[in-house]
Every structure is written in structure tokens, then in C-alpha cells.
Amino acid sequence: MIVCLCNRVSDRDIRKAVQVHAIRDFEVLKDQTRVASCCGCCHDCAREVFDEACAQAAAASAADNASAAA
């Protein structure tokens, strides 16, 4: 799904930025992908996808740490 029409940024682009590039700051995401950097209409949706991806990454990291400690 395209989240940002102005810059053609998809939800997959945002999730990839979090999972592969370890971006955890929305301002950095904006710099890297240009999401929400034009008209701003996509800001809330982009933020929602970003927060969800960060939460999933944190949960995955916690699960990895728990299995490594076991």
C-alpha cells in the first residue's frame, strides 16, 4: 500500500527501514524515505505504520534475547 503519494513511499518501505536499516526515529525515517516531507497528508498514517513496525521489531528483539539467554 502506498502511504505517501507525493514521494511514493509504501508501508513496505517504512517496515524495511525499521527492520533492515534499524531506523527508530521518525525524523530519520523522513530524511531517509522523504515520507511526509511534502504536503504532509500522510503523516498520521506513516507514523502509525512506523510505530507498529518499531513495536514488532522490539518484540522480535526481546524474543531473540530471551531465547539466547535460555
Ligand code: FES
Ligand atoms: S502524501 Fe506524503 S507528503 Fe504528501
